[in-house]
Amino acid sequence: MARIDLKRALAEHQRALASVTQSSQKIENLIARIIQAFEAGGKVLWMGNGGSAADAQHMAAEMMVRYVKDRRPLPAIALNTDTSILTAHSNDYDFETVFSRQIEGLAQREDVVMALSTSGHSANVVRGMEAAMKKGCYCVVLTGQAESPLSRMAHCVFQVDSHETARIQEAHTFISHLICEGLDTHFA
Template sequence: MINAIQEQIKASIETKEIVLKDEQLQLELVKLVEACLKSLSVGGKIIFCGNGGSFADAQHLSAEFTSRFMFDRAPLPSLALGTNSSAISAIGNDYGYEFVFSRELQSIATSDDVFVAISTSGNSKNVIAAIEVATEKSVPTYAFTGANGGKMKSMCNALCIPSNDTARIQECHILLGHILCGLVEKQYFAG
């Protein structure tokens, strides 16, 4: 059992070491940080979405902005799509689950916002539909995905984690998300 635990930890470390060496991925994260700072400076908000574990990550990262991350400060406007259970059930029932994020995004997003779509496969239909809405509304859009990026890679700025293992991808998504939150918070409140 100890060997199995150690193998999982080693696999996580190995994936993060590849991310550490991937300057292109890091440059995409810099672009996302800059987009968030620009958005916040003009009154925009940071919007996240995802399914399952990615939904949990979307809520987690949004909460880091609206509460606090590294230090006490004013809240930053952010939300995760799909957290209104009445809306998600109504949209799912009336239009189909494929539209639960896109309908909500259509109602609240402006071009001053930033949209962060999270999907380990990069192929989640409801997330892709939301990216299409964000594109129509000229919302700067970024995706956290897995190794090949799926369909999302060609649709927006993609931060592709170099792994096909869902657990490793999600571990790196939250790592990049925490880096994002920390850098935005530090830069935004630097003055």
Template structure:
């Protein structure tokens, strides 16, 4: 496949994701996240591999700034602290790492944004369960169908693909838009 075809296919997939249903889910997520951050309640973001990098990217945009000068926002990328990640995973297990961090940093009224292209990542599922136990809203960013994460979510945003690189391309567009809109609401 040529680069030109690859980019055309990517653009087609992004257009396929541009539905009223996706817009409604994203708007609901923006509202929940903005409300939590306005009250200085945490936004905890987690994922594995490329989704872990996306979680750190989101935290960087919200703690730092996306497009506007504003106060720092209470956003933490779970798993980003290697001392915590390796200590817990070595002494216990990796599947419970994010849940343990939700127990430490989560707060009633906060939000967990779990990113899993399959929707079946064990550590993201456990984080969602821990967040619900803490009284946090759970937003899932997944691939088509939502996997086992779907039923644990208050808001599920599922990219219309089962191919990981394509899902991640859509996720990047969606979370950049979410960051932009959350920042616009909170920058005042």
């Protein structure tokens, strides 16, 4: 029977979350920026691949439905959830441009675009952020410790102190939940 090293996994998890704690002012500033976007009629557009796509979908749902407190729906879309768009675009064009195409069609200047990528190298997410920057959106990246194209191209970057995908994703969820708590406090 295989055994996992729980002590090592917990230590890596704690190190990743400690890097989130060190970003508390950045999280507060981002919450304020998202509130500003909503009050200006904007929305939050989320994107990611694989586990990060699931996290993007999760967070868009937390905003649209509710996190903990009852409040009005906050406009949020996970760009990776429409299978018809994903498959049609990937078939007719290219998977690398699947998010940039949606940003071109949906994003407005007052929007916040949230990119989740543990590696920071996902070509479709990079292209999506490039399109969001061109549109004048406020761009946010959640990624891992390594320098990457995404870590160098946004207004706000959260680089989790880890190289392990699972630990990075756990920290991304923590950051996103903290954002939702801040939005609940403001809008509930």
